[in-house]
Amino acid sequence: MSEPRCPELTPAEFNLMKVLWRLRRATVAETRAALGEKGDELAYTTVMTLLGRLAAKGAVVVDREREPYVYKPAFRRESVLRDRLKGFLADVFDGEASSMVLHLVDSEQLSIEELRAIEKSVVEPEARAKRGKK
Amino acid sequence: MSEPRCPELTPAEFNLMKVLWRLRRATVAETRAALGEKGDELAYTTVMTLLGRLAAKGAVVVDREREPYVYKPAFRRESVLRDRLKGFLADVFDGEASSMVLHLVDSEQLSIEELRAIEKSVVEPEARAKRGKK
DNA sequence: CGCAGCCAACTACAGATGTAGTAATCAAAC
C-alpha cells in the first residue's frame, strides 16, 4: 500500500490549492480574500463550490468542528508538484527530462549559471540541507 | 505583429498533433491508424471530429484539393512544446525554472550526469550543432 | 446499372468545468 496519491485537479481547483498551501488552512472567506489579492475575483459561492469539490475528491480536509469551516490541503505541495511535473514530462516530452531542460535553456528560461548552481546544490551537502524551502 | 501562436489544445487534440508532427501530414485514416498503433483506438468519426476542431481553431491546415483530405500541423512542434513548457512552468512553479529542475533531480527523473551533459552541450559548439534533433 | 465502401458533414450526448444564484440557518446588532 503505497501512499495515497492526490486526485486529479482541474486548473481552477489547483489554483485554490496554491492558496491553501500558502495559508496552510483557511475558511471560504479567507481563501476568497487571498484569491482576490491575486486578482482572481470569484463569488463567495464559487469558492465554496470549488472547495466542496476538492473536499469531495479528498484533496482537502474539512474541519467542521465549528463554523465557519476550515479547509486545509490533504497532500503536501511538494508531492503534488512532483506528480504534475511527472505527468507533464511524460505527456509533452515523452518522459525525456533532459530534452525538457534543454528547451528551458534554449528558450532562456533557465541560464547556465542556474544550471551549475543546481548541480552544485545537489552535490554539496550543506547546500543540500538548505534545499526544501524553495 | 509577432508570430501567431498556436491555439490552446485539449489533451485529446494534443495527442493528435503528436501524431501529425510525426507523420508530417496525414489523412483521417492514416492518423487513425497511427493512433491505433499506439494503442489509442478511436472511431473514424472521432478522429475526424478532432481534426475538424483542430482545423477550426487553426492548429492544423487542411488540403482539400483532392479527397481524402490531408491534414498537417500549422505550427512547429518545437514552438508548441516550448509554449506548453512555459505555461506549465508559470502555472506550477511560478516561473521558477531552477525550482522545477531541482524537483526533477530530486525525484530522480534527471541524473546529475544528464545535467552535466546538457551543460556541456550548451557550451560546446559542435555539440550545439547536434542539438535540435532531440 | 445497382450495391458495397470510403469519406465528409452534421448531429448527439453524457460528463466535466467554471461560475454563480437561491434557500435555509444561525447569531449578532438593534
Next chain:
DNA sequence: GTTTGATTACTACATCTGTAGTTGGCTGCG
C-alpha cells in the same frame, strides 16, 4: 424579538470535451 449579515447546502447552467452515430455523396466492382 425582528432585521441583517455570514455561512452552508442545494441547484443551475452554459461550455467544453471526448467519443461516436447518421446521412448522403461518389466511386469502382461485378
